[in-house]
Every structure is written in C-alpha cells, then in structure tokens.
Amino acid sequence: xxxxxxxxxxxxxxxxxxxxxxxxxxxxxxxxxxxxxxxxxxxxxxxxxxxx
Amino acid sequence: xxxxxxxxxxxxxxxxxxxxxxxxxxxxxxxxxxxxxxxxxxxxxxxxxxxxxxxxxxxxxxxxxxxxxxxxxxxxxxxxxxxxxxxxxxxxxxxxxxxxxxxxxxxxxxxxxxxxxxxxxxxxxxxxxxxxxxxxxxxxxxxxxxxxxxxxxxxxxxxxxx
Numbered sequence: 759x760x761x762x763x764x765x766x767x768x769x770x771x772x773x774x775x776x777x778x779x780x781x782x783x784x785x786x787x788x789x790x791x792x793x794x795x796x797x798x799x800x801x802x803x804x805x806x807x808x809x810x
Numbered sequence: 811x812x813x814x815x816x817x818x819x820x821x822x823x824x825x826x827x828x829x830x831x832x833x834x835x836x837x838x839x840x841x842x843x844x845x846x847x848x849x850x851x852x853x854x855x856x857x858x859x860x861x862x863x864x865x866x867x868x869x870x871x872x873x874x875x876x877x878x879x880x881x882x883x884x885x886x887x888x889x890x891x892x893x894x895x896x897x898x899x900x901x902x903x904x905x906x907x908x909x910x911x912x913x914x915x916x917x918x919x920x921x922x923x924x925x926x927x928x929x930x931x932x933x934x935x936x937x938x939x940x941x942x943x944x945x946x947x948x949x950x951x952x953x954x955x956x957x958x959x960x961x962x963x964x965x966x967x968x969x970x971x972x
Binding site: 769771772774776777779780781784785786789790791792793796797799800 | 814815819820823849936963967971
C-alpha cells in the first residue's frame with residue numbers, strides 16, 4: 759500500500775493511549791460506548807443548529 | 811413515533827442475531843468492534859442472501875418498522891424481499907436507528923466473498939461475524955470519503971498492534 763505524506767501524518771496523530779483504553783472494553787461495551795457517543799454528538803449538532 | 815437518528819448498535823445486532831439472521835458487520839460498527847474509538851450514526855451489514863435468510867432478515871426489519879430513508883411525504887417505502895435479494899445498498903431507518911443493508915460493497919464483494927476471512931466473535935450472548943481488519947482497511951481506504959480516510963490511520967494502528 760502506498761502511504762501518502764498526509765496519511766503518514768495522520769498515522770502519527772493517532773492517540774495510542776485512547777486505543778489502549780478502548781481495547782480494555784469488551785465487545786458489547788464498545789458498542790454501547792459508540793452508540794452513546796453518537797447520540798450525544800447528534801444532540802449537540804442539532805442544538806448547535808438551533809442556536810444559530 | 812419517529813425513529814431515532816442514531817443507531818443503537820447493540821440492540822440492532824441482538825435483534826438480528828436472535829432471529830438467526832446470517833450477516834457480516836462492516837463499516838463503522840466493524841471499526842468499533844475491532845477497537846477503534848470512533849462513533850457511527852448507523853449500522854452497516856452485509857447479509858447472506860439465501861431465501862431463508864432473506865425471510866428472516868425481512869421479519870426483523872418488519873418488526874422494527876423499517877423504511878427507506880429519508881422518509882418524505884409520498885416516499886414511505888418498506889423494504890421487500892426482492893430488495894434484500896438484490897445487489898443494492900439499502901439505507902433504512904428503524905425503531906432502533908439507521909441500518910444500512912449492503913447486498914454488495916462498493917467493490918462488489920458480498921457475503922460469500924467476505925465470509926471466509928470474517929471473524930466470529932462472541933460477548934455476553936451476542937454472536938457476530940465481523941469483517942476482518944485488513945479487508946476493512948482496504949475498503950475504507952478505497953471509498954474516497956473523507957470520514958473513511960480519517961478512520962484508516964486508527965485501523966492501521968490497531969493492525970500494527972496485533
């Protein structure tokens with residue numbers, strides 16, 4: 759695979775400690791965390807669009 | 811009652827799994843399962859397309875009030891067996907949030923092509939087939955979508971840790 763300079767920069771920006779934390783979660787815990795985060799982000803997005 | 815704008819990944823997967831539907835988790839949900847700390851608005855699955863499995867999948871979708879999204883006046887369409895047996899990508903809304911049923915991926919791979927390398931995982935009574943990490947990276951790298959490009963470095967970092 760060819761890795762562009764931009765891709766290499768993005769690779770370097772991956773938060774390894776966040777990966778460590780997330781990998782401690784079980785499969786089901788990961789699903790729950792992702793769903794809760796998505797719901798919160800969506801509520802924030804809608805609130806932000808209302809506040810404009 | 812309107813459907814939620816984001817997917818309850820666990821509830822959707824349990825509904826499908828409990829009904830005996832054969833499918834492979836792909837997309838953002840697969841990234842999450844592999845350990846990527848990302849979020850996704852919808853669940854993407856590639857179903858096995860035997861007549862029996864299409865019937866099981868349709869039963870779950872019907873019970874969840876599935877409709878093609880977005881629902882607009884004059885466009886309130888429930889998925890049918892013929893849709894699920896085809897080659898399209900069905901963007902649905904359900905009572906458990908958005909669900910995309912991908913009969914084929916954008917590179918034309920379907921269940922039969924993905925299944926040999928897929929991972930079989932189990933946790934808390936939930937049994938799943940999930941697209942393997944190498945294939946997920948390959949697919950996310952090739953879509954050309956900005957949101958996929960942002961996830962690829964995280965997936966590569968996960969692969970490097972194996």
